[in-house]
Amino acid sequence: MTLRMFITLVRLTGNTSARGGRLGRGRIGTWATYLIVLLAFMPLAYSLYRASDELYAILASIHQASAEIGMSVVIAQLFSLFYGLLAAVSIAFFATDLDKFISLPIPPWMILTARFVSLWISQLIISLPLIGPAFAAYGVHQRSVGVWVSLVLMYIIVSVVPLLIAFIVSILLMRVTNVGSARDKIRYVSGFAVIIAYIAIRLIGRSQAFRQYGTPGALATLLTKPDGLLHQIGRYFPPSVWEAKAVTSPSLSGGLTNWAWSILFTAALAIALLFLANTLFLRGYIGSGEVSRRGAPLRGSHVSGVTKNTLGPPPFKEAGATADQALSVPPNSAYALPARALGRTLFATEVLQFFRSPTFTLRAFSSIITMLVVMIFTASKSMSSVNVGSYLAEFSIGAACLMTMLGSFNLVAGTSFTREGARFYYVKSLPIPIREWVRAKWLLADLISLLPAIVIVILEATFSIPWPAVALSAVLGVLGFHALNGVMLWMDMQSPVLDWTNEQQAIRGLRVLIFIWGSMALSGALIALTIWLRAGLHLSDTLLYVIMLLVFAIGNVLSTWLVRANAERLLQAVE
Amino acid sequence: MISYQQVTKRYGKSPTPAVNNLSFTVNPGEIVGFLGPNGAGKTTTIKMTVGLTRPDSGHVLVNDIDVQKNPLAVKQIIGYVPDSPEPFGRLTGREYIRFMADVFKVSKEERERRIPELLARFDLEDAFNDKLSGYSRGMKQKVTIIGSLIHNPDVWILDEPMVGLDPKSSHTLKETMRQHCDTGKVVLFSTHVLEVAERLCDRVLIINHGQLLASGTIDELRQQKGGGDSSLESLFLELTAQ
Numbered sequence A: 001m002t003l004r005m006f007i008t009l010v011r012l013t014g015n016t017s018a019r020g021g022r023l024g025r026g027r028i029g030t031w032a033t034y035l036i037v038l039l040a041f042m043p044l045a046y047s048l049y050r051a052s053d054e055l056y057a058i059l060a061s062i063h064q065a066s067a068e069i070g071m072s073v074v075i076a077q078l079f080s081l082f083y084g085l086l087a088a089v090s091i092a093f094f095a096t097d098l099d100k101f102i103s104l105p106i107p108p109w110m111i112l113t114a115r116f117v118s119l120w121i122s123q124l125i126i127s128l129p130l131i132g133p134a135f136a137a138y139g140v141h142q143r144s145v146g147v148w149v150s151l152v153l154m155y156i157i158v159s160v161v162p163l164l165i166a167f168i169v170s171i172l173l174m175r176v177t178n179v180g181s182a183r184d185k186i187r188y189v190s191g192f193a194v195i196i197a198y199i200a201i202r203l204i205g206r207s208q209a210f211r212q213y214g215t216p217g218a219l220a221t222l223l224t225k226p227d228g229l230l231h232q233i234g235r236y237f238p239p240s241v242w243e244a245k246a247v248t249s250p251s252l253s254g255g256l257t258n259w260a261w262s263i264l265f266t267a268a269l270a271i272a273l274l275f276l277a278n279t280l281f282l283r284g285y286i287g288s289g290e291v292s293r294r295g296a297p298l299r300g301s302h303v304s305g306v307t308k309n310t311l312g313p314p315p316f317k318e319a320g321a322t323a324d325q326a327l328s329v330p331p332n333s334a335y336a337l338p339a340r341a342l343g344r345t346l347f348a349t350e351v352l353q354f355f356r357s358p359t360f361t362l363r364a365f366s367s368i369i370t371m372l373v374v375m376i377f378t379a380s381k382s383m384s385s386v387n388v389g390s391y392l393a394e395f396s397i398g399a400a401c402l403m404t405m406l407g408s409f410n411l412v413a414g415t416s417f418t419r420e421g422a423r424f425y426y427v428k429s430l431p432i433p434i435r436e437w438v439r440a441k442w443l444l445a446d447l448i449s450l451l452p453a454i455v456i457v458i459l460e461a462t463f464s465i466p467w468p469a470v471a472l473s474a475v476l477g478v479l480g481f482h483a484l485n486g487v488m489l490w491m492d493m494q495s496p497v498l499d500w501t502n503e504q505q506a507i508r509g510l511r512v513l514i515f516i517w518g519s520m521a522l523s524g525a526l527i528a529l530t531i532w533l534r535a536g537l538h539l540s541d542t543l544l545y546v547i548m549l550l551v552f553a554i555g556n557v558l559s560t561w562l563v564r565a566n567a568e569r570l571l572q573a574v575e
Numbered sequence B: 001m002i003s004y005q006q007v008t009k010r011y012g013k014s015p016t017p018a019v020n021n022l023s024f025t026v027n028p029g030e031i032v033g034f035l036g037p038n039g040a041g042k043t044t045t046i047k048m049t050v051g052l053t054r055p056d057s058g059h060v061l062v063n064d065i066d067v068q069k070n071p072l073a074v075k076q077i078i079g080y081v082p083d084s085p086e087p088f089g090r091l092t093g094r095e096y097i098r099f100m101a102d103v104f105k106v107s108k109e110e111r112e113r114r115i116p117e118l119l120a121r122f123d124l125e126d127a128f129n130d131k132l133s134g135y136s137r138g139m140k141q142k143v144t145i146i147g148s149l150i151h152n153p154d155v156w157i158l159d160e161p162m163v164g165l166d167p168k169s170s171h172t173l174k175e176t177m178r179q180h181c182d183t184g185k186v187v188l189f190s191t192h193v194l195e196v197a198e199r200l201c202d203r204v205l206i207i208n209h210g211q212l213l214a215s216g217t218i219d220e221l222r223q224q225k226g227g228g229d230s231s232l233e234s235l236f237l238e239l240t241a242q
């Protein structure tokens, strides 16, 4: 009985789990869509697997194969923690459907646990590309059924610990911040704090991990110890080590001990969460949806006009007043609200709605900031030693590809219409040409994509790349992300998800992975093309640039055509 | 003027159409109340009028313009209040009204005249600068009503507009509807409150299962049903009994 209710709750939390788009609206089933998408990503998945396989060979040759599992576990867990923090606040506090459940006689722990499970399920899909390849490479080499079982079990539970931590932190955070009226501001501040902490952990983790092992002797001892590398990777978070060793430990008892530690730790966190769910959750939740506003005082006019007399007969038909006579309030220039052209009004509204939603803004900027900081960090360490001179053309085209790729990571274009949610239908009833509406959305997406491009251009300049090369990469980059944004807009128009109840649902799921993987694959292909043109065909710099400009320009023509030709039809069909 | 010509609409593969061969006309200067049981097809009919769904067959003409052929021109002369207001939660009342005025290309003088008047009428001055997500249900309804009136539309369509309104606002709305149609414009609204329909409407339409059951003034309906002074309620129950 309880279990059945619980399952219902998880399903109602519903579409927080992965949700794909229907391609071609109803003509192809959802499963066929998944299959097509899966097939399309086979090459990418295979190349990831090959890379993991090679890494395995290297690590195994120094008897540190466990480090591969450790690395993917740590990466997946860090990602789950980061993502979980943003998602937990959103689905456990700012979901509009929560009121429905909280008003029912359902214990708070159950509501929260249902949300947890639904987040966990969606995390399974999101973390697959992060750990799948490494796990598969490891499993293939170990050739043991036991290891495979362990690997699958570990894949399932790997994000539990970070998500539990995320929920616990968000409950505490919401309890603490549920004061005063500046909740949205607090959300922004804490959101960016989370992003910065995440970046800091990644960077410190990277630079610290091997610092004390700078001398060859120390490195040697690290590598001769069994699991030495693994311990180093998981130094700051022992549960990652336990979980990795549970899978990789050669002896049965060693594996079981680590399983036991992992499960005990998870259970302790789960109990803490259940406890908090029953004590603090509701107190933090209540009022978290409030918006600051001055209460309007009750005035005489609120009630004075209402008497039995005015409501009863005679019928209003006999009032006979014309609209103009009825004007009782004098015109007031304070209410003139300066007029704007349609395009400007649409864009301004688009910007307001985007930047006033912490969920959307944080999602867009977190990925950009993270990628950029990691890039700058890496570049500042390695660039000085590389002589860009002889690879100038490749370098600036590569920078353009990067701008293209980062331009899609913000997901602004890919969620253009999905972000509207139920409001979509209302806007559709207004006299707005669909072309103008699409243009406003495309412009916003381009604007956000421009930010990482500017940073990359500045970076190029600081590495004293000659300005013609910088300018060319900027032009290519803008062309690139503009085209990609168009394609993602088109994909979103195919079947926008409009029935979400919290904003988090609008920016997650399979479609998001498709966007990110797709743009990675695309920029990879462009870089491969560049390398082939140069190394294979020995083209000159000028010719290389001309060809790439052509490729990017054709991309733009295609994507503009895709949007222009289909927007009207696709959006009309959304009913 | 709105004119429905043999309009039929089926959702997906549903065997029974939501709106079935519906034909009627709403004339200028007329308030028409749209009645019918839950699921009768009122909202569907309204959505076809404002371009939110397309009829499978038949035509909807607004001021002689076909909604399907020229949706933008039609939307420009319609003011629409949906059954559940979904305004722009992250905008303030002021930003939302400005957006609507911009979309409908309302002139500066009209803004100066209409906005203070409408705000005063519906008691929303105090909340004008607040975010819409902080509005109560009735306040959301009222701000949507103001948005739909900002351009003084030729055709004003409201889907269950009284829901959630306090007695005074509901009274004001009825008054506003009356005044609007007295200037020669069309008002079409759906409702379940028969007293409102009885007192406010020039004509009522009763539909069920997507088909028009009756149309006319209350008196005409009474006559059709064999006279007497039966209430609209008993008429309604009798008509929709099957």
Ligand SMILES: Nc1ncnc2c1ncn2[C@@H]1O[C@H](COP(=O)(O)OP(=O)(O)OP(=O)(O)O)[C@@H](O)[C@H]1O
Pocket (backbone or CB within 6 Å): A575, B011, B012, B018, B036, B037, B038, B039, B040, B041, B042, B043, B044, B045
């Ligand atoms: N989006 C939809 N998808 C499928 N069927 C729908 C959809 N909307 C309405 N229907 C069906 O169409 C029929 C008419 O619904 P409609 O919403 O027009 O009724 P209504 O008269 O407005 O009812 P109510 O008084 O409850 O608002 C119903 O049978 C309903 O189930």
Ligand SMILES: [Mg+2]
Pocket (backbone or CB within 6 Å): B042, B043, B044, B083, B159
């Ligand atoms: Mg309805």
